[in-house]
Amino acid sequence: MAAVKLTDIMKKRQLLSFELFPPKTEKGMSNLSGTIEHLREFHPDYISVTYGAGGGNVGANREVCRMIQKAEMVPVTHFTVIRNTKEGIKEQLKAYLDEGIDHILALRGDFPRGENSTGGDFKYATDLVRFIRNEFGDRFEIAVAGSPEGHIACRSLEADIAVLRQKQDNGADYIMTQLCWNMEQFKYWLDAIRKAGITMPVDVGIMPVLDQAATINMALSRNGCVMERELSRIISKYWIFPNPFDKEPFDDALEQKKADFKKAGMEYTIRQIDKYRSLGVDGIHLYALNKWKDVTEIINACGMCTRV
Template identity: 35%
Template sequence: MKTPNQEFEVSFEFFPPKTAEGIEKLRETRKELAKFDPEFFSVTFGAGGSTRDRTMETVLEIQREGYQAAPHISCISSSKAEIRDLLQAYQAHGIKRLVTLRGDVPSGEVSAGDFRYASELVEFIRAETGDYFHIEVAAYPEFHPEAKTPAADLLNLKRKMDAGANSAITQYFYNADAYFRFVDQCDEIGITIPVVPGVMPIYNITQLARFSSICGAEIPRWLKMRLEEYGDDMASLRALGVDVVSELCEMLLAGGAPSLHFYTLNQSATIATIINNISAAAD
């Protein structure tokens, strides 16, 4: 059940834990976040399939607990036969939703496998399984770091939709206008699938800066300077992060975002506070 004042849909992303301690921690995190009645929990898939078994184990445990689980599936470094086996395994276990990505080429690897782009993977999944899976794909309001132009990046999302994607989840961002402009541009070129904003809570500035440099997400200058100002004062930094992200989510929902997808980093407390803040503001 949703919390009493929660009138919006949420979903949560986890990464597959490596240790027994991590598995227990994720179980507690899941228990806390399940209180918000998520549409689904997604589980990431390491570069080149490096977490394939742990991803499946985590997904199946989530499903056994009675929740909808959505494994990430990436095509870089994978053969069609490997993807076919993975799809058949998920079908056999009754998994109905996938987060379908191109993925990153592992360091030092030359071959990209049988697929080059996520749109090719979406097309392959549809050819193999018809309409069985609800397919989520990635979208980039501040544009993919490898995109040649913003227009080319938008067309890439349209190719994924045309190949059979049902909805999209964005890379995280801290500028609501970037999301709203992106959605308007999607409308202009005929992208009609829901585009759900991805939300990254702020835990520490070093970690956030590292993630952002890799994925191309912009940390606004004012926010970066405010966060850096706190130095080692993690309590104040996280309090600011909660305020900033709560306000961002309120703006997104007020502007028509279909739901919110949280990148949890396998943590629950900060996200629970943010969701409760949004609910209280809407009351």
């Protein structure tokens, strides 16, 4: 059994956690240890670490997990089925357990560029959850992704909820949600999954709104998210001409707009966290984007945690 059961903590109180990604450079990796130390001041219940398609950065993933352990916190590793065989998955998961990493977010993962299949032995996250349970029993605590607006690859929200129920039936422990700015939709989804017999705790994933291009990219190219009126208004108010994706925008007020957008975006993020907390969700999982200063400002402003 996993040494620390996050689901047991969720029965007592709301969790606070962060997501980090393995930097691609040595300098980025060396800087990350400082970021982890700063985040540690909030006593997060865990820190999750992303995992590249096909496990291309699995070595870096494990290194970041070890850094989190060294800082005396709980790492939760992402894990995908992309280009993974059953034997390969088994070997990798044994390696994680040997290093004391026994919390996992089981994902299908994004298809590699130019491909339209997983290229491995499993097609879905449901298969991975079942495999982990069959092979390792309760040695892992398993989180799974939940999409309040429905996964973009799923034919309907109802079908997506049915898949989430299957993940629970196959042995998943709790849900980490994809980003969702539409609060009414989230409330509908939360009610719908409970009616479907899904009792898993819900840990809400929140991406801080800091950069126009990144916000639009995450919403439209990855998740098909509805950008609610308030967020769209902020983007419009500080729109960078000709567009925020241009490497050399001609906007005369570029730096001021970036600063104003970031300030408004952080205030928007804080209000969103307030709304989620008021719904009684089981945890707030903040995508730290490896930026501890911005996260610190957000956490302090919404009063979730006091630095010690």
